[in-house]
Amino acid sequence: MFRLASGLLMAAVGAALVVATGVPARAASADPTFKPRFGFGRIATPQEIAGWDIDVRPDGHGVKKGRGTVEQGQAIYDAKCASCHGTFGESNNYMMIAGGVSPKDLETGRASALLRPDGVRTVGTKLNHASTLWDYINRAMPWTAPQSLTVDEVYAVTAYVLHLNDIVPADFELSDRNLLTVKMPNRNGMTAEHGMGSVRGRPDVNGSACMTNCRTQVAVTSELPTYAMNAHGNLAQQVRAIGPVAGVDTTRFDVALASLRAPEGVRVAANAMPSVQDLMNRQACVACHAVDKDVVGPSFDAIRLRYEKKPDAETYLADRIRQGGAGQWGQVAMPAQQSLSDAELRTLARWILRRTTD
DSSP states (O other): OHHHHHHHHHHHHHHHHHHHHSSOHHHHHHOTTOOOTTSOOOOOOHHHHHHHOOOOOTTSTTOOSOEEEHHHHHHHHHHHTHHHHOTTSOOOSSOOOSOOOOHHHHHHSOOGGGGSTTOOOOHHHHOSOHHHHHHHHHHHOSTTSTTOSOHHHHHHHHHHHHHHTTSSOTTOEEETTTGGGOOOTTTTOOOOOBTTTOTTSBOSOOOOSOOOSOOSOOOOOOOOOGGGTTTTSOGGGOOOSSSSOOOOOGGGOHHHHHTTSOOTTOOOOTTHHHHHHHHHHHTTGGGTBOSSSBSSSOOHHHHHHHHTTSTTHHHHHHHHHHHOBSSSSOSSOBOOOTTSOHHHHHHHHHHHTTOOOO
């Protein structure tokens, strides 16, 4: 399923390049004298295309040279993945990535868990190619810093996740030489003979009820919840080079911005708040937290009231932000913020405690 989604994504990128120039990107980039048919846009450079062309496919396309062991992957997983997916891949807060694989599945190549309504859907039971797992980890994980892992680290984490699903042994080393030969439990369980794979395919469901007064026009829209509107900066200032529509001015949705303003009477250095705001936006803190109300996670006020009288509150909060985890404020896990420096962690902790940051 992910491979199909990834393929659609790459197709959309290619289509965008075609619209901008009037010809396929590869053909356009091969001819420096070509002029855009519609009078706007420009030819994508090889470097820009390479930035998107990172997918790794079951046919071997994009496989990168490298290696990593299960043991190496466990150390990386515990530091960067376990806070969301659980120590043994058992977490349901984000996605349960391990479990449901039986020895017989490895023999038949069909995940028996998928035949039961209550069967678990995990990496082990759903994916039919190990390269799909490698591709997803490489492009999207960890959630707080996607594409920050080295090639060898991706191989190691992939090997460890495969081991959690009893697909490879504990002493296994995954590399570019054996990535495509790993036998997944559901390698024979995928099919394209349905409506998603082809318009001529068999539909997943068949409707039989008579329908009357159907809508002839449908407006497709999308929206973000108010608290997440400004989580990644003001969209109006992030204007695309192609297209007539600018981003929405998200600064008018002040719930998220309020999280970055100092309470009345608190002394804060003149240059401290922008750095706090940058950190909050960069790490998407305000997507889950607000100042005076619980959102996905607890409010900053609630965190301050619980810890402000602790002698080591600043050190404690900085460490909790770095490590992430779940259980103290509910079962929804907070991802580890391993990319922040000690100074950045203390800046956030001091602000939450309403202490000066100068």
